[in-house]
Amino acid sequence: MNDYSEKIRKILEKERGGNVSEMEVEECENFLKLLSEITMNNLETEMEWELKLKQFPEGFQLDGDGRNCGICNQPMGKGKGWYDRYGLKCIVCQKALTDHVIPASLLKNKDSFYTETELNIFFNMKRRVLDCWIKKGIVSVRVIKDIDSRIHMRLFLLRDNKNFFPPKKLLRGGMHIEEKEGRQFYVFGPWYDYCDPLEVIGKYGIAVSALRTTCQLIS
Structure with missing residues (x-):
């Protein structure tokens, strides 16, 4: 095992809190090599674009x-x-x-707005609820349309909805270990699995509006 592989092994063992196999180290090393090749290719392409941009x-x-x-x-x-x-x-x-x-x-700044997909991932937001909020003027939306005037995407900017949506930096997910067939795997979990959601977003309008909408739907 070379010095590079040894460094990878130590990092994996520290993160996992136990021994790792040579196969796991090799898989990680191959992945990192592939990732570095992709990154270099992308950088070369972007450098060509920047040169063309001068023209x-x-x-x-x-x-x-x-x-x-x-x-x-x-x-x-x-x-x-x-x-x-x-x-x-x-x-x-x-x-x-x-x-x-x-x-x-x-x-x-990708953290300055939410997409509909992100609202569903972060808050389990259903389209009918979101449409209701838009119709009532609770949230403001920017609608991108295609050449046929169909909706291509709807974006929700934080600056258009001040104090309604929390900053994305508060909603970072986490990693935990799960075991399957005798092997341990790192699994990504949503932010609300690692905290009290109301402590994080309770002061933002989305929490109040979500609770009010839920009560209206139940009644």
Whole structure:
């Protein structure tokens, strides 16, 4: 076992609190090597984009390169990507930026807004409840539409909903160990599994509105 593998073994044993097999060390090492190769390839591609941006300062169209949009996170197909000084996004989200539906700052700060998917993950938010809140004006939404005027995505900015949604940094999940067939695995758990949810979000409007909506649905 070389020095690099030995370092990996020590880290795994410290995290797990016990011995690890050579196979586990090798699997981790291979994964890290693959991850570093992907990272280097991405950096080389982005450096090429930055050089091209000097020729086309307003931005240019891309083939998507198998990457996801920096805003909606959906994969971009051939000719469906756009790159400028704000970063990479799909042409639908680019149009929303151009039309001032959403601010370009979203690309630099992913913690400044929630998507519907994130609201479901973080708060188990159901669409019918969210639609009710939007209709009643409890929350403000930015709607991104595609070329056929269909809803592409709905975003909920923290600055549009001050003191309603908590900062994402308060909702970090955790890791715990589960055992299956004699082997231990690290499993990711949501934030509310590791704290009292009301202590974390009790002062934000979402907690009050969620409780009120639940009472209305029950009655």
